[in-house]
Amino acid sequence: MKLTSHRTSRRLRPRGLVAVGLAVASVAVLAACAPASTDGVVSAPSGSSSAAPDSGTTLADVQKAGKLVIGTEGTYKPFSFHADGSGQLTGYDIDVVTAVAEKLGVTPEFQETQWDAIFAGLDAGRFDLIANQVSINPERQAKYDFSTPYTVSHGVVIVPASNTDITSLASLSGKTTAQSQSSNWYQTAKDAGATVQVVDGWAQSIALLEQGRIDATVNDELTFLDYQKTDPSAAAAVKVGATTDDVSESAFTAVKGSDSLIKAIDQALAELKADGTLASISDKYFGSDVSE
Template sequence: MTFSTPRLSRTTRILAVGVASAAALLLTACAPASTDDVVSQTGSATADTSAAKSLSDIQDAGVLVIGTEGTYQPFTYHEGGSGALTGYDVDVATAVAEKLGVEPSFQETQFDALLAGLDAGRFDVVANQISITDEREATFDFSTPYTVSRGVVVTAADDTSITSLADLAGKTTAQSQSSNFYDTAKDAGADVQVVEGWAQSVALVEQGRIDATVNDELTFLDYVKTNPEQAAAIKIAATTDDVSRSALVTTKGSDDLVQAMDDALAELKADGTLAQISSTYFGQDVSE
């Protein structure tokens, strides 16, 4: 990841997933289910502005068509597995659509088909914790970020030996080998045990079998919010230099739509809506 947010397990899943579209879309990944795994997508195709989205066309139609995964808790998922579509990204995209004066229409598809669907004109925008990278910006247009997540070092609550990333030298951590956080821990000098993801790594921390795990902040926040009985046993002991910024994505050249989404997000930040949505899912503001 570039690590993109954290399914926090959003807790969490920071997964690196590869995908191909008309001109090669690479999925790496900010996304806040588990996060030694955060999911993100990377576009490497040549930018095609012929499919640019027009704000006036969207407003004339009265609908903003939004591509999303629907299986990525707490960002975009169904309550109880089969209930209404909900989640942090869903609520943010819905609020943006309302600011544009249109209805949101969510179209669900597999994660690795989201950007391809955007290229194919199936969606106006994608809302699914897509992190901003230089490579993606060469192919797609992004709004201003509505999620900012940092890498964190998680330890037992009573551990005082780790207060910085450098303190991982000689310590034992547990990481998913496909995660960028594996490299972060390894480069810091940690002895890294390979696990499948956040659930295993945090369990090892709680059991005292390892010293720490490096993961996405959103994953941690989601975990302590949904598992309050375990929250007192762990803490964020330090942060890393990893920062993931996720935004709404649309086709290249959609200048007036991007400006309108930016204005909407600015209003939602100013009136406290983004902070309120963030608090609902993470217990604190993750929009900045």
């Protein structure tokens, strides 16, 4: 089983994140001026984690402070974003971590920042935890503590609804796919023997597929589920032809030494799973349970 990064594979998406150059220039502004949530959950303009300097964040630290300070983007739909109209901070990750904070008996306080600065913010003690689809990999595990995964996703091969030829990754040999060159799916398609047309991201890939100009596109299952949920009419024209061996697991991330906090979060996630809360939140955003 090969673990891949959610965050890398879906980096280019139809909703258009702020360009990298603007992101670097605006990190400080966003960190200082994060908008307030309207749902009773604090999205503070500034703050710091509950931990003592140069140590992990303990459960006692968080409970003494009465809050769990959480780093998130706020621009990553459907995981962490501001709802149209109300402008409140919402999303799959936001709902899950809010439910976890409630189990811990503390208030979630969100610090919004760009993805490129989110680990630096955790390292600097700006927040206790990252909730932003951080995928688990060996490099990150060497530096950070991770909760049990709350998102599990496979790679999928998307084909026209009428297609009967592509039923496995090997079926892509000699076919044409469209992939972002910066994503891991580009190499997956190349390794399968496909001719890959380079595009900016999911929106272009799916447009070319619907126009019949390519045979397939390889992407993350969550991207496809989100597409089905938000635009079911358009999504009816395509289907999952095959599933890859790539599996990505995303978890909450804390600095090393946060053992007691992570243990408490794992217990909260287990309870939320047992009582159906995780499945319910998953269905709200994806129409499917992506927590397992």
